[in-house]
Amino acid sequence: MSPNYDTWSKQDLIARLTDLEQRAKGGPHHPRPKRAISSGTGRPFHFKDHPVRKIAVKFCYSGWEYNGLAYQIDPTPLPTVEEVLFRAFAKARLVDAEAGLDGCGWERCGRTDVGVSAAGQVVSLWVRSALPVDSTKPPSEEPEPDVELASDLAPSTVELETIPDATPDTDSDLPSFDLDDDPPSNSSAPPPRTQELHYVSILNRLLPPTIRVLAWSPVSPDFSARHNCQHRHYKYFFTAHDLDTTLMQRAATTLVGEHDVRNLSKLDPTKQLTQFRRRIIKADIALVSSQQQQGKDDDAVYVLDLVGSAFLYHQVRHIMAVLFLVGAGLEHPSIVPTLMNVDGSERPLSQSDPPLPIVDRKPDYQMADALPLMLWECAFADSDVRWQTGDDHTGNGDGPDARIKGDLYHQLHAVHQRSLVHTTLEAHFLAATARYHPPPPQYFPFSKTGLTTSTIPPLANKEPPVLGVPLGGGTYRRGVRYIPILLRKRLDHVEVANAxxxxxxxxxxxxxxxxxxxxxxxxx
Known part of the structure; x- marks a missing residue:
């Protein structure tokens, strides 16, 4: 019988519609029911009949192509990285699509938001294995999850949907890798396999070019990509235009150590956090490359290398926003330790400086752009992971997977070469424009121009100039007047926002x- 929707509240109706939409479009939690995928012998593929093992997978992705990393229940304008990656695992029959993310114990190392990329993201999960079950099965003390597996449903009820750039979902067009299907009933049992499935090449054949699996590692049953991570390394790229990188480095140095960084992150009341102390291991600004244009090198590319044990929501982008203000000369390097001086425990940059004011509420300021941010590395103990790419278990052999490994390098090298051509074209567009539209006056950084917010000369018509405060990625916040951070409106106390x-x-x-x-x- 259909439920009596007349008695439902608005919130319940919205939740019901959202659930039905997810079931209709399919996804890790609500796959769309279709016919059963069969093996080459014409029999349905029963996932529960195969051994499983727990592995960690390292992969990279272009953040600007996706609606963030984490799978979303509600519809998103762009697919998420986890959604596309999980569907590749499911299409390769490495995980049970019907059980979803929870059914395979999916855990990510670090969540990245819309626009943010990663070169060393890691997830851990249970996958189908080609090795004997006694060496790979999950711990027996864990009760079996109360889920209805695809193989327990009526015949011809489940089919995994295709994903972009995946192979056609037909029996004859499945990828040529070994799916380790059941042998025909009239044949003798094959000898146990000694080589594992080629996880890297299997997944990369099904994934779009904007997501590439780099390596995998066997891990223990209790391994967690999130909790076993020792530190995370973020990189934020920017040009030196309008910035004094020496001042930025002086401010960044104060980040090293354990500090309360609630004023250098975005408060997320849904998490109900009460502890905001985080430890930064490294905070260095270094030159990446220099592109001389018209005798200037203010477009040299720099990178902030930020390494820490854990990070709060949008912490890196807030840190970069403040460093940009320091580099432009709008804020003194002491603004960084001042924002961390929540309880009076922070010290000034030098002994001759006055004590830092206490800032127990976050001032209102805009965080930096997401495009230049990359999760570079998730570090684990050598005893936890042994990264490998092919059947030789080292990633350095010349086995059957060597061609795939070479192709992967050439694929990404080709993308890099094409990006360099795009950069050159854009530079020539800028040069052509400069022939008719000269560059506007340069006000920043104050350390080089000798200006201040009160000495910037007005325009020809006596109006104040529009200042472009850098936010990274070629974006700016424009205005005619700059308000120092400590004079801005303060947001609510953490306790008030949580309550x-x-x-x-x-x-x-x-x-x-x-x-x-x-x-x-x-x-x-």
Whole structure:
């Protein structure tokens, strides 16, 4: 029977519609039911009949192509990285699509937001294995999850959807890698395999070029990509235009150590955090490359290497926004330790400087652009992971997977070469424009121009000039007047913001969950 929707609240109806939309379009939690995928012998593929093992997978992706890393229940304008990656695992029959992310124990190392890229992201999960079950099965003390596997459904009910750039979903057009299907019933049992499936090449054949699997590692059953990570290394790229990188480095140095960084991140009340101390291991600004144009090298590319044990929401982008203000000369390098001086424990840059003011609430300022940010590395102990790419278990052999490994390098090298050509073309567009439109006056950095916010000369018509405060990635915040950070409006205390969420959206969320668990919200 259909539920009586006349008695449902608005929130319950919205939740129901969202759930139905997800079931209709398919996804890791609600795959679209279709016919069963069969093996080459014409029999359905039963995932539970195969051994599984836990592995870690290292991969890279172009953040500007996706709606962030994490899988989203609600529809998104662009697909997420996890959505596309999980579908590749499912299409290769490495995971059970019906069980979803939770069914394979999916864990990510570090979440990246819309526009942010990664060169060394890591996830851990249980996957199908070609090795004997006694050496790879999960711990027996864990109860079997109460989920209905695809093989337990009625015949001809499940089919994995294709993903962009994937091979056609037909029996004859499946990829040529070994799927380790059941042998025909009239044949003798084959000898146990001693080589694992070629996870890297299998996945890269199914993934779009903007996501590339680099390596995999066997891991212990209790390994967690999130909790076993020792530190994370972020890189933020920027040009030296309008910036004094020496001042930026002086400010960045104060980040090293353990500090309260609530004023250098975005408060997320949904997490109900009360601890904001994080440890930074390294904060260095270094030259990446220099592109001389018209006798100037203010377009030299620099990078902030930021290494820490853990990071708060949007922490790197907030740090870069403040460093840009320091580099432009709009803020003194002491602004960084000042923003971390929540309880009076921070010290000034030098003993001759006055004590730092206490800043227990975050001033309102805009964070830096997402495009130049990259998660470069997720570091683990050597005893936890042994990264490999092919059947030789070292990534350096010349086995059957060597051609795929070579192709992967050439693929990314070709992308890099094409990007260099684009950069050259854009530089010539700029040169052609400069012939008719001369560059505007340069006000920043104040350390080189000798100007201040009060001495910037007005325009010819006596109007104040429009200042472009750098935000990274070629973006600027434009205005005629700059307000120092410490004079800006302060946001709510953390305790106030957390309490407001608990009594507002948080309480409504709890009510919906309780109603669903108590059967108030019916399901078909």
């Amino acid at each position: 407001r969420w608990r009594t507002g959206k948080g309480s409504r969320k709890v009510e919906r969950v309780d109603a669903a668990n108590n059967g108030t919200i019916n399901d078909e």
